[in-house]
Amino acid sequence: MKILLAVDHTQQAKEAARGVPDCFPGAEVEILHVLDIEAVPHSHLSAALIDRYHQKIRARLQAEANRFLPNILELFLQVMGRVRVLVREGGTAEVILRTASSLHPDLIVLGSRGFTKVQAWLLGSVSYRVAQQARSPVLLIKHVLPARPKVLLVVDGSVASKRAVTLLAEQAVVSPCHVIVLGVGRPSPSRNASLRDVTARLSARGFTVDPRLLDGNPVTDILARAHAEAVDLIVTGLSDRYGWWRQWLWGNISRKIMMEAPTSVLLVRAEG
Numbered sequence: 001m002k003i004l005l006a007v008d009h010t011q012q013a014k015e016a017a018r019g020v021p022d023c024f025p026g027a028e029v030e031i032l033h034v035l036d037i038e039a040v041p042h043s044h045l046s047a048a049l050i051d052r053y054h055q056k057i058r059a060r061l062q063a064e065a066n067r068f069l070p071n072i073l074e075l076f077l078q079v080m081g082r083v084r085v086l087v088r089e090g091g092t093a094e095v096i097l098r099t100a101s102s103l104h105p106d107l108i109v110l111g112s113r114g115f116t117k118v119q120a121w122l123l124g125s126v127s128y129r130v131a132q133q134a135r136s137p138v139l140l141i142k143h144v145l146p147a148r149p150k151v152l153l154v155v156d157g158s159v160a161s162k163r164a165v166t167l168l169a170e171q172a173v174v175s176p177c178h179v180i181v182l183g184v185g186r187p188s189p190s191r192n193a194s195l196r197d198v199t200a201r202l203s204a205r206g207f208t209v210d211p212r213l214l215d216g217n218p219v220t221d222i223l224a225r226a227h228a229e230a231v232d233l234i235v236t237g238l239s240d241r242y243g244w245w246r247q248w249l250w251g252n253i254s255r256k257i258m259m260e261a262p263t264s265v266l267l268v269r270a271e272g
Contacts, residue, residue, distance in 0.1 A: 001027040001173075004105035004136070006096050008033065009068050016111030016141035017072045021079045023145050023174065024107075028082045032099055033069060035061045035089040058089070093129040100134050107173060109139045128255055131238065131267040137167060141264045148177040149232035149264075154222060154257075155198055156184045157191065159270040160237025167268060168235065169201040176206035180229055182222065184214045219256045226263055235266045 005020055007013045020029065037057050069085055076083045088095050100108055110127050131138040153168065155161050167173045179202055183195040191213070199209045214221050226234055238254045258265045 001107065002103070002105045003027050003029045003107050003109055004032060004096070004100055004103055005029055005109045006032045006034070006092075006130075007069075007072055007111065008092075009064055010111065013111030014068075014072070015144050016109055017075055019141055019145040020109060021076055022147045023149075025079050027080055029076055029080050029084075030099070030103055030105065031069070031072060031076070031083065031085045032096065033065050033085070033087050034092045034095045035065070035087065036092045036095075037061065037089065038091065062087075093126045096126070096130050097133055100130075100136055105136050106171070107139055108134055108136050109141060111141055125259065128258055131254075131258065131269075135269065135271060137164075137173070137266060137268045139264065139266045140258060142262070143232075143264065145232055145264055148175050150230065151177060151179045152222070152226050152229065152231040152234045153179050153181045153198070154184060154234065154236040155181055155194060156237070157194055158237055160268055162237075163270060164235050164237045164266070164268040165198050165201065167266075168207070169198075169205050172205075173266070174233070176208075178208045179210070180225070180231065181209055181211045182214050182225060183212065184218050184222070187213070187215060218253050219260075222257060223260055223262075226261055231263055233264045233266060234261050235268070237268045237270065 001024060003020065003024060005017065007017055017031075020027075035058060037054050065087055069087075073083060073085055086099065088099065090098075096108070096110075108130060110130065127138070127140045131140070151168070151174065153164065155165065168179070181195060181198050181202070183191055185191055195211050195213065199211045202209045212225075214225075222234070234257060236254060236257060254267060258267060
């Protein structure tokens, strides 16, 4: 497995880094740190002064990277297959997406930056932009993941949902563990059949499966279930089964889960 791990100096990113060696031993890891100069707030300056200001910011960000990147690298050297550190300059989301496009990782791992709900919606979230546009699945880590996490898998019959199931059952993105499979959508024989099929596929791979059906509000009930069951990871597809209007509307379900879930989230697009 090839992993693109994007890190910064925040505690959340460091927690993301600490969990990767335990969850994915032997993986090939590209550790990416972005020097996002434009993200540093500053007053309006003249063209002559802005270049000098950017030089100072660039030097400060590089010095900061030189302090924390060796510590993160040390976490990986003993247990990972191959590790390389990349330091690139630009907008954070754009650089992550561009790097992922060239490296074709099996998984992109990000640490939550801990925005409040208002900040995330008004300013936009790097994590969500990457999840929306990257072809690889995106794992947003909010706390250190154990080697065998307790998983809540959301199944709705969409192409993205089916790909999320394949990621667990066939591609072993996590080791066999306890999985709560939550079937959402309108009650129907096909939904029940789909839930049975997912249960059988995961059970055959050594997972302990607890299938459930959900008929209420998707966001509220998924988040409540994640909290009540004390899961470590929510796995869900990004909405793809509706026309553009309903896809935009229901796509916010994935966004809300990512923003509001108390636990880590793995987002899977239909295309990949």
